[in-house]
Amino acid sequence: MEREFIPLSVPNIKGNELNYVTQAVKDEWVSTGGSYIEMFEKNISAYLGVEQAAAVQSGTAGLHLSLIQSGVGLGDEVFAATLTFIAAVNPIRYVGAEPIFMDCDDSLCIDPDKLRQFIEEECTFKDGILTNNHTNRQIKAILGVHVFGNLMDMEKLMDIAETYNLKLIEDATEALGSYYTQGKYKGEYAGTIGDFGVFSFNGNKIITTGGGGMVVAKKKEDLDYLKYLSTQAKDDTTSFIHHAVGYNYRMTNLQAALGVGQLESLETFIATKKANFELYKEKFEQNKAVELMDFNPTIRLNYWFYALVIKEEVDIQALIKTLHGKGIQTRPIWGLIHEQKPYLTAQSYKIEKASYYVKHILNIPCSSNLQQEDVRYVADCLNEIL
Structure with missing residues (x-):
């Protein structure tokens, strides 16, 4: 008997997913409205122990919105990992900023000691602004990745972020379910420690919605505005009034229905x-x-x-x-x-x-x-x- 091909990483869809997706189709809520979106957000929030979450079209979309809400824009710089998937870096360019690439440590995550060394040797910090002496640009954020489900050294990274007035965005797209069991952040999940945490539900992730992502944030007002931007910045849906440039980044109800079932497993x-x-x-x-x-x-x-x-x-x-x-x-x-x-x-x-x-x-x-x-x-x- 011929052995079946063993794939690298594929979805496991054997729970209530089909029931929920079928119900969404029967309800005829298949786009970016519907009860499963709010249900998925609520269930993820409960699992992570946070107040709320925002469902988006992809992890990349979540990173893009997080950078915008972090105040990163044209001419700014962001610390980023070189050992990661390119989707974790491209959103820096989406907002007109530039990455500064950092090495990894033996966890494969961004090396906080080298990051601090770079700041101390290559930057000036004055009046709450960190400036790269090489480019004379302001550095505004750290975008780090929890690689393969391992966690970055969040104690060191948070100390750096707080000391130098940097936003810390956790790319937790690979780390849903990982949490600290010791130390300052004992009991806290990947994505819930920094200013923003972004998750992905791509087909190869630990749970999937086919595509899709989720964002959590330390400040409720940040997440509220991020969600507003993700739905085309609608200020008045009846009269089509928009006070900001928005994005078509909201998750669909069909994706969310699949996610609700996946999260149960x-x-x-x-x-x-x-x-x-x-x-x-x-x-x-x-x-x-x-x-x-x-x-x-x-x-x-x-x-x-x-x-x-x-x-x-x-x-x-x-x-x-x-x-x-x-x-x-x-x-x-x-x-x-x-x-x-x-x-x-x-x-x-x-x-x-x-x-x-x-x-x-x-x-x-x-x-x-x-x-x-x-x-x-x-x-x-x-x-x-x-």
């Missing part, structure tokens, strides 16, 4: 992904050529993506092709953003660890419906090759 998904992670770890234990990257022990993880560190220099693309021939989908980590054509002129600072990891990490199958026999097969194939 989130903790089950996390438990499955944790069990599969532990099995992978056990299977790779005797292989000295590889190491399954562990997560921060001070957090409860969502185990979204698994990163296999290959210690020797290998041809990652050739390895991916070999595994595909064995019915296994894998992928390299993202290309560094400061090396991408649109960002070659952007400033970067002491990029070292990110350059190492981009050559040594392979992402392996991690779907929440991945069976343990498939985990064993993937690990056995990799152990045989490496």
Whole structure:
């Protein structure tokens, strides 16, 4: 019997999703109005322990709106990670600002120590304004990413943000369900600590609405205005009066109906992904050529993506092709953003660890419906090759 192809990360839709989506269709509320949007916002808020949330069309849209509401605009600068998906950086350009690319630490998240070093050595802070001495531009925000469900060092980053009057936007698009179990922010979820937190429900995320995202914020007035901008800035819906430039960024009721069903299964998904992670770890234990990257022990993880560190220099693309021939989908980590054509002129600072990891990490199958026999097969194939 031929083995089924094992994908990298695919949706797990086996709960009440079809019932809810069918009801939305029956109610004929399929666009950006309908009860499921408010229900999804309410349920996410309750899960995260925040007052409210705003459902948007994508995580990218959420980042764009968060930057606008953070006061970032033409000629400003934003600290950003180079080791991430490019969607976490492009919204900086949407608002006419420029990124300053920072290295990662061993969590793969933005390195707060290097960030502080850059500020102390390369910037001037006066009258509440942080200025980049190299460009004479004001730096207004940190846009950091919780990579693969791991959490950034929020204690250090929040201290930097508060000291230098910077907004902190958490790209939590990969980290729904991860929270701190120790330290200053014990019990607080990814996305709920900074000024804004943005989540994604793309097809490969831990829960999905096909597309779509969600934004939370520290200040209610910020989130209210963000939601206003996401619905074309309607001041008077009867007379079509608009006092700001708005966006068509609201989530649809069909997407939200799917999300309501997915959220009901989130903790089950996390438990499955944790069990599969532990099995992978056990299977790779005797292989000295590889190491399954562990997560921060001070957090409860969502185990979204698994990163296999290959210690020797290998041809990652050739390895991916070999595994595909064995019915296994894998992928390299993202290309560094400061090396991408649109960002070659952007400033970067002491990029070292990110350059190492981009050559040594392979992402392996991690779907929440991945069976343990498939985990064993993937690990056995990799152990045989490496």
